[in-house]
Amino acid sequence: MTNHSDSQVTRQEIFKDVQANGNITVGNITQIYKIVNNLGELPKPTGFPQNIPASNTDKFVGRERELERLHQQLQSNHSVVIAAVEGMGGVGKTELAIQYSLLHLQLDNYPGGICWLRARESDIGLQILEFATTDLSLHPPENLELPEQVRWCWQHWRQGETLIVFDDVKNFSHVKPYLPPQLSQFKVLITTRLKLDLAGSLFLKVLSETDALLLLAQLIGEEKQNQELALAKELCQRLGYLPLALQLVGRYVKKRNITLADMLKRLEEKGLGHPSLVVKENDPTWTLNVKNGVAAAFELSWSELSDDAQQLGCLLSLFALAPIPWSLVERAATEQDSEELEDARVELENLHLLQGGDTYQLHQLIQEFLRNKQNNLVNADEQKDNFCKVFVGVAQSIPDSPTLQLITSVKDAIAHLAEVAQNLTDAVSDKNLISVFVGLYAFYSGQGLYAIAEPWCQLCVSVLQSRLGEEHPDVASSYNNLAELYYYQGLYSEAEPLLKKALSLLQRLLGEEHPSVA
Known part of the structure; x- marks a missing residue:
């Protein structure tokens, strides 16, 4: 951590080569953060109206490009500009806004002040009044209603470019009445989990x-x-x-x-x-x-969702951490018509809980969060049953020797079929249990990918023995499939004992006169 004994000298040294006035670059910002871990450590300039909250991090990394782009957006024209930092919970939207505010506080780019408003709270107007009276010594007429008092404050604000931050906006319509007027001095920065689709929206991803x-x-x-x-x-x-x-x-x-x-x-x-x-x-x-x-x-995001969107989120959590084709979601969501399902999907997208276009994907911690929610659903078992039936159907559609066309048609479902095989076999009926593994075996072995197919065959033997017991025809089939895989690879000494076990078991269970024994 940097030690700043002489605050003024240190501040001048850190910022001496940096171009301000709307022209700060990624290089400039990188240079600053090489010298100081976090701008919150620097003494703040005095006589400057600001209420920037304390930083949430010891070390700020990986957002130089976003800081540059944010400033470019906020300086892009001569009227009020609204730039929004959007993204999922925990991705660092508030911290980016704090660091942006601290950076431009040190650069004196907002002499009109930096006013930070906690938008998740309901008293936004009162927060603006408090800043105006405490930091700017303004005293709006008491006979005015709150919105008029706020408007009066905007009109009598201190001169110079001003940054207004609305942090964690959960409903844009609640913020809109308190936005500053269309005057060039005001720049508005919004952080939100919502997908606002503003011209100045910046989507914040996870770190590299x-x-x-x-x-x-x-x-x-x-x-x-x-x-x-x-x-x-x-x-x-x-x-x-x-x-x-x-x-x-x-x-x-x-x-x-x-x-x-x-x-x-x-x-x-x-x-x-x-x-x-x-x-x-x-x-x-x-x-x-x-x-x-x-x-x-x-x-916080979950509580904003409708019941339908919560149900869809839980369903999506059952899929693997891989791109999810929407057609598979529609097949698994048997209770909802396609338009209701789309509405629910848009809700999840609007809160950045789901990302995608042609296919969709969850962040792994969001998947984990939603799986915990899924386990507590009243209809959790029914949802899992419907989900697994879809992938049993996919598995059963894959023949022993799949064509290239069939491989192409099912390849996007394979990761999710594997998820069923690894984690959801409890929701698959005894009758269909072997199909899940045979589908994976056929998909890979049919392409000559024996090394990938082998663990699935071995898992099939293990799961079937555990679930169905040793004395079951499907267990014999699982031996047979694994033996066949070894045979294809020329591993005859591994294949032979398995074939003998399979034959012996089928003779015992089905009798000598059964076609499967033949």
Whole structure:
């Protein structure tokens, strides 16, 4: 962490080469963050009206391009400009707005002040009045209604370009009456989980692996990360490169002084419920200014959804972490007509819980959150049954020797069929259980991909033995399929005992006169 003994000299040194006045570049911003981890550490200029909240991070990484683009959007014309930072919960929208505000506070780009408004709260008008009276010494006439008092404040605001931040907007119509007038001095920055489709919308993605590792190293120490680099990469991937999750887990690892292997094991056991990802109320001791844990951040979005959208979210959580063709969703959602389903999908997209176009995908922590919700549904078992029936149908459509055309038609469903085979066999009937694995076997072996097909054949034997017992014709078939795979690869010594087991079992179960025995 940088030590600033002489604040004025340090500030001048850090910012001396930076071009301001609407022309700050990625290079400039990168240079600043190389010298100082977080602009919140710098002393703030005095005599400047601002109420920027404290930063939520020790180290701000990977958002230089977004900071540049945000400034370009806000300076793009001579009337009021609204730029919106959109994205899923935990992706760092508020932190980006804080860092943008701190950066341009130091650059003196908003002499009219930086006014931060907590838009999730209902008293936006009162917050504006409070800033105007406390920081600008304005006193609007008391005989006016609140909206007129706010309008009076805008008209009598301090001169110079002014940044107004509406943080965490959950309903744009609640904010609209309090937007400043169309005067060139006002620039409006909105952070939101909503998809507002404004001309100045900036969609914030999760961090790249490089930046996620940089953030983690800052939290746990570079030496520790370098010693466990493969595990550090695995941890970043496990957390979906989500800044909030990386912040919380990194600080937990540092505080507990545990290995990354231990951390991964704990997350495997408890997932989103693990204490590292939960922020307890009134316990900011190791979480800085973070108010919500990961699940709590997602819960804010979940509570905004209709019942139909919640049902769809739960259904989508059953799919694998792979692109999801919409046609498969329609087949699995048997209770809803296509238009209702589309409406529910748009709700999820509007809150950035779902991303896509032709196919759709969930972030892995959102998938985990929604799976927990799915387990608590009244109709959880029915939803799983309908889901699995779709993929049993897909599996049964794949012949032993699939054509290229058939392979192309089912390939987008294979990852989700594999998800059923690995995690959802409890929802598949005894009669159809073998079909799930035979479909995967046929898809891969039919293309000569025997090494990929083999684990599915082995899993098939294991699952069928466990579920159906040793004395079942489908168990014999599973031996036969695995033997056939070995035979194709010339592994005759592995194939022969399995074929003998299959034959012996079928003779015993079906008798000598049965076609399957022949």
